[in-house]
Amino acid sequence: MTFRYDFAPTPFGDALVVFSDEGIVRFDLSEAADPSVPWLLEDVSSRLRDVPVPDPGAADELAHLLADYFAGSRVRFDEEVRLDWRLIDGFHRTALQEITKIEWGQTASYGEVAVLAGSPGAARAVGTACRLTPFSIIVPVHRVVRSDGTPGQYGAHPEYKRYLLDLEQNQTT
Incomplete structure (x- = not known):
């Protein structure tokens, strides 16, 4: 399994997006103002038991959906993107x-x-x-x-x- 990450813009700042081969594993707004804070990646790495690698552009599709959502379009993210539920059960x-x-x-x-x-x-x-x-x-x-x-x-x-x-x-x- 390969884990990768990118950032997606929101009105709150850039959000961390972590992907697996199966879909989005995490979309994190917790420190959107500064998503480069090392503990964000440390936390998700610990939970995944693997270190995601940077993958610029991986969040482009999600970024377009977010832009539509924040522009007022009724986006159903769960129908538009694949989610990997491994971090919650x-x-x-x-x-x-x-x-x-x-x-x-x-x-x-x-x-x-x-x-x-x-x-x-x-x-x-x-x-x-x-x-x-x-x-x-x-x-x-x-x-x-x-x-x-x-x-x-x-x-x-x-x-x-x-x-x-x-x-x-x-x-x-």
Whole structure:
């Protein structure tokens, strides 16, 4: 298995994209302002038990989809790119796969996703799955909100979540 990486532009800065032979393994916005931070690659290397190699241009297709998305097009990333789910399993993976079904401009609560994923009462586990997602934006965890409808967190950047929700809400009318 070969792992490679590239960067894709977003309004939040360049995101790290790691690929395997099977698809995207990780799309990371956590330090988008400076994706060259060595710990990002160290973390993914540790989890993959291999060191991804630079592959300039590997994220070009994804970059075009992201540009369309941020321009307001209803992109279904899970239908447009292949995902390699190897970094997440069990209930967290099931929850994330259910989250891919939340439509553009719609939201679901953590509890609603737990029910859809087959584990009523596992709302906190859904929150953990959202926090651990290796596919920020691509799996729309920003569409998962608190039971009172407020956005909640988005890693260390709740403002990203609000931006994404507003982007989609403004394009639904």
